[in-house]
């Protein structure tokens with residue numbers, strides 16, 4: 001009762017990173033709250049799920065196994081969560097802020113009348129005082145997220161309604177194995193009690209999901225370009241530098257919107273969060289939505305023609321100059337000094 | 340065969356163009372400095388509705404928005420582009436609504452509109468980027484949902500077939516009517532205003548607006564009933580007051596922080612050959628690269 005639940009997102013039998021990241025975060029929140037970490041897997045042929053998630057410290061794993069749960073459609077998964085949450089009364093429920101999680105979460109929160117905060121960038125435990133009602137709530141989930149186009153950061157709480165629900169984007173939390181040998185309890189749900197035939201109204205006719213080829217999240221070095229790079233043609237310089245340094249190319253939203261780079265490369269609040277060893281920001285002004293996704297990089301080099309670009313505030317090295325002049329020099333001198 | 344369609348749309352501050360004066364000195368948002376616009380993805384939703392109306396004569400497209408008196412602007416904008424009529428849900432009772440209270444109020448208003456075959460909304464509103472209102476309205480009405488629509492491939496008396504755009508792919512799904520569909524920004528852009536319709540609806544107004552302007556056009560509105568934009572307050576919809584506004588909102592804002600960065604101690608370089616070469620040597624020496 002009153003534990004912390006994580007919904008596991010599964011693709012081709014593999015639990016997605018975003019869910020493992022939430023388990024890692026969930027584990028530490030549960031420890032603070034002195035409650036258990038539980039996980040829910042809804043899918044088909046789930047035999048391989050336990051060994052994927054127990055190392056992350058899951059204490060109770062609920063399995064709802066039925067052929068009809070794959071591919072995902074909203075209502076069957078929502079019904080399982082709604083009924084399970086009514087029985088188990090979790091205090092917190094976390095989902096990935098993925099296309100799936102953001103389709104499922106609101107449906108569940110609406111049915112349970114529980115608040116949901118989308119796209120949190122940080123989750124903490126703390127108290128809340130409702131001055132008007134003269135009440136103090138202990139140990140609530142602080143759901144922290146940028147608001148208003150990222151110009152402010154809001155801390156949201158759900159004082160009275162349970163579960164306190166939040167979605168978090170992939171890459172925002174860190175994924176860390178708790179104990180490779182850890183195991184927990186498995187509870188198999190009797191599916192017919194949780195879903196009805198009427199839930200299966202959406203028919204998936206065709207489905208093409210591309211495997212991500214671009215992996216900017218785990219790249220140790222990222223050469224990232226913004227609108228200031230000027231063109232897709234100029235982006236080639238970034239690819240060249242990334243290639244010689246053994247890194248990946250990232251991009252700001254303005255660069256993606258302008259068609260200079262693929263959407264998968266977008267870094268920031270509505271893209272991926274990255275923490276590379278080295279982040280080279282080329283022609284990126286450094287708006288908060290971008291910085292939100294890269295400020296934890298160990299070292300930041302900013303190349304910008306504007307000596308007062310906001311990105312400079314968080315940079316270790318500020319190179320004031322034009323991308324098209326600076327990058328060829330970096331490539332040249334890197335090659336010269338590593339031969 | 341024809342359809343009754345409701346498009347849900349919201350007027351939002353244009354957070355994409357936050358200028359310097361958008362933040363007040365105390366770090367709070369100066370809403371007055373931000374232009375109010377038609378939420379971009381709601382325009383994509385409107386376009387999908389108008390396409391169905393074009394293909395299936397007799398189809399009626401209603402626009403529904405909840406917001407302040409000023410939000411009637413987006414209703415007029417929709418009329419200019421081809422919507423049949425608009426409804427503004429407005430009043431003190433709705434103040435302080437989070438997504439759940441908003442969804443509840445919208446769902447009560449939709450019920451009042453009678454038999455509806457299709458509800459279209461944007462994927463998300465740019466003021467909060469939550470993408471919650473669509474699915475929550477569907478749940479409140481007990482309807483199925485299809486999110487992230489890029490294209491409505493087919494609509495028949497019974498079913499709708501939709502191409503969905505997901506993070507890493509596409510899906511084609513089919514669902515039964517009535518249904519709620521949320522539309523992505525990748526869907527077709529909305530058609531521009533139609534000159535004839537703009538002329539026709541220029542004076543369309545809500546009762547509050549007529550009152551505010553103080554001008555006496557009673558004859559005009561009596562002669563052209565289509566110029567009356569319907570305005571509903573809480574009393575006009577069947578509802579339970581505990582689910583509206585603040586009391587219907589489980590989420591509370593604990594605090595708002597301005598974003599401040601503590602400037603790092605950084606080295607400034609000019610980009611000369613010498614400086615770039617020293618930088619590369621330094622990075623190689625400390626194993627950042629190489």
Ligand SMILES: Cc1cc2nc3c(=O)[nH]c(=O)nc-3n(C[C@H](O)[C@H](O)[C@H](O)COP(=O)(O)OP(=O)(O)OC[C@H]3O[C@@H](n4cnc5c(N)ncnc54)[C@H](O)[C@@H]3O)c2cc1C
Pocket residue numbers: 149150225226227228229230251252253254255266267268269270271272282283284285286287288289290293303304305306309321322323324354355465468
């Ligand atoms: C809700 C919301 C979510 C968002 N999410 C994201 C997100 O996830 N990621 C993201 O990146 N943005 C996001 N944004 C957009 C963000 O606010 C900025 O608009 C965007 O990051 C700006 O990109 P940019 O720095 O490439 O472009 P600009 O702001 O146009 O900056 C271009 C920079 O290039 C410099 N420059 C120009 N020419 C040259 C040259 N030849 N050489 C060197 N420098 C040059 C200029 O001095 C300038 O600093 C979001 C916005 C909103 C409202």
Ligand SMILES: Nc1ncnc2c1ncn2[C@@H]1O[C@H](COP(=O)(O)O)[C@@H](O)[C@H]1O
Pocket residue numbers: 347348349378380381403404405406438441445459460461462463464465467468469470471472473
């Ligand atoms: N106040 C509102 N009035 C009408 N429609 C709304 C309102 N708020 C949200 N919506 C609809 O719900 C979608 C998602 O909104 P949101 O959950 O706020 O991101 C929007 O694109 C609109 O179509």
